Each structure stands twice: as structure tokens, then as C-alpha cells.
Amino acid sequence: MGRPPCCDKIGVKKGPWTPEEDIILVSYIQEHGPGNWRAVPTNTGLLRCSKSCRLRWTNYLRPGIRRGNFNEQEEKMIIHLQALLGNRWAAIASYLPQRTDNDIKNYWNTHLKKKLRKLQGDEQDDGNSKTLDGFSPKSHQQSISKGQWERRLQTDIHTAKQALCEALSLDKLTTLTSPMLLSSSPPFPPPQSSTYAASTENIAKLLPVWMNKNPLAKSSQTSSEVTTQNSFNNNRLESSPNSIDQYSYFSFNSSPCSDGDETATNCQVPLTLLEKWLLEDGVQGQDDLMGMPLVETDGLF
DNA sequence: AAGAAGCGCAACCGCAGCAAG
DNA sequence: CCTTGCTGCGGTTGCGCTTCT
Secondary structure, three states, X not given: OOOOOHHHOOOOOOOOOOHHHHHHHHHHHHHHOOOOOOHHHHHHOOOOOHHHHHHHHHHHHOOOOOOOXXXXXXXXXXXXXXXXXXXXXXXXXXXXXXXXXXHHHHHHHHHHHHHHHHHHHHHHHOOOOOOOOXXXXXXXXXXXXXXXXXXXXXXXXXXXXXXXXXXXXXHHHHHOOOHHHXXXXXXXXXXXXXXXXXXXHHXXXXXXXXXXXXXXXHHOOOHHHHOOHHHHHHHHHHHOHHHHHHOHHHHOOOOXXXXXXXXHHHXXXXXXXXXXXXXXXXXXXXXXXXXXOOHHHOOOO
16 A cells, blocks of 8 residues: 655656746745745646655755865765765765765765775785775674664764754854855855756846746745845745754854865865864764774775 | 767655654 | 655666767
8 A cells, every 4th residue: 555656646747957947946945945845836836746846955956055076075075974874875965064965976876986996906906805885894794793773873973963063053043144155156166067057056146037037926026035145045044944954064164165166175174174073973982983994995095 | 970888967766764643 | 553644865767968989
């Protein structure tokens, strides 16, 4: 008696999103905040299933997302976290707030897996055999004996810690004028691809144009809702409790990366803090976890 | 110049977890 | 306690773009 898939409805559109759809979705979320995805297609008139809307938002339209060009630091973190947590991309993504789980997953599957495979191939030539899925036979055995629950625990601790950080930084979020949030330019340069709306900057540009073209939509929106990226971000921060989750990282990532430069050095501070935080977990009670030999990451860089 | 092969990424699908009734 | 519905997650696919032959 399985539940029918949400996308089985006749008339539900699939495939790539159009700019118009993006704008409708963004302006709706801008007004109501993310969440209650079930109501989104109904309330917006989008011929998309709720799942598709949520995915589009979280992986693509959400402000603050950084796309492409993973730097060395991020790579290192992903490899380390993957070895630690396995393919729990959402958990890994929580350590890299600017990246989506989908992005990390894709990057792992297309780049890092190959990189590791190549590396392992090299090392096998030296008589050092390892398996691809993260651990050498020895360390794998060890990791199993440590128990998967420990990895879960590690993530749970992190989640709790993050929640605490969010709670503590709530005031900051609402009062602090983070340069990242208020800058007229986006926190990160737009992707090099020719994608029509690969960033919220583009969406912000599209919004006024579209609103001018579309008097129907114009009448249903207040002017302050659709004008600029700035107002978008500000509204988002104040609009709903849920929205704060989306931007919690600003609290410990308030040092902005400079525009137009995605090198590791520019993002050094937040990433280093994250890593430090991650490592402190190990020191302060997760010794076993962090003590696990992550041999396949050694000497990677 | 044209076709084939490879690559990267957005999006879909199915399942699991959780909460409400 | 069971059923139902919603959300989130991870695996996978399909398509467009780039590179190779």
C-alpha cells in the first residue's frame, strides 16, 4: 500500500526550470519563507511538484550558495568528511554551508572519486593496497568496529552544536549588517557557465524586469519585495524562523570572501574556523573518531 | 567539419524518518 | 498504536556542452 509519488499528477511539469518559474518561486519564498513546500505549487500556480520546488530552492536559488570551483581547502574537507561520515552528503554539506549536498555529491562523484582512484593506483604501485570506498582494509575493519553509530553520533553532536550556535547568533543575525548580506554584489562571483540564472544576483536582476512585464504579478506583490537582492536578503532574514536556518552560517562565516577571487586564501578564515571546530570535536570527546586513520587523505595535498 | 565519446551538472526517483491525527 | 502525509536524503539518470578523433 505504497504512497503514490508526489509527481505522478497529470500536468506536473518536469525538466529544467525556466527563468519565469524561478522568479515565481523566489518571490513566493521571499514572501512566505521556505517550508510548507506542499503549498508552494498550489499557491504559486507553478506546474511543479513540491519536491521539485524545494530542490530548486535549496540547490540553486537559495541565497549564499557558492557554485563550482571548489578550492583546495574545501576538497580536503570533503575528502576528510567523506572518509569520516561516508556518503552522508547532507551532513558533509553542513560543514560547508555555502555548498549544497547535491553539489558536493556531484563534485565527489565526478572529481574526487577519480582523484582518489588515481592516487590509490599510484600507491598500489608502491605495494600499498587500499579500497576506493574510503578505507584501507585495515582501517575499514577498524571503522566498522568503532561502529557506524559513532559517525551518526558525531553528526548529531554537530547538529546540536550548530543549533546552539544558531540560537546564540540569532541576535547577531537580525541586527548585524554583514557585508556579505548587504553588499550590492553577490558574495561570490557568478559561475562561468552560461546558465541563465545561476545565482540569486541574476534572479534579482530578472525580478524587476519580469515584474514590469507582468502586471498581474506586479499587483500581487509589494514593491519592496521585488526590487533588489539586498531587500531580498533582508526580508528573508526577517521573514520566518525557518529562514534563519538557511543563513545560520553567516554567524560564523561573517568574514566575506572578496569578490571575483575564489582562492582558498580569501576564504581561509571561515574554513579554518570550521576545521578547527571540527577538530576540536575530536579532541573534546570524539577522540576515537578523529583518531581513525584517514590514510587515504594523507599526502593528498 | 562532423560524428563519437566523455564529462559535468541539474533534476528526478524512491525510500526513510518524523509528526500529526 | 496505526495510518497518512510531508520533508529530507542519497542514488541515479538524462541532457547539454566540450573535447577528441
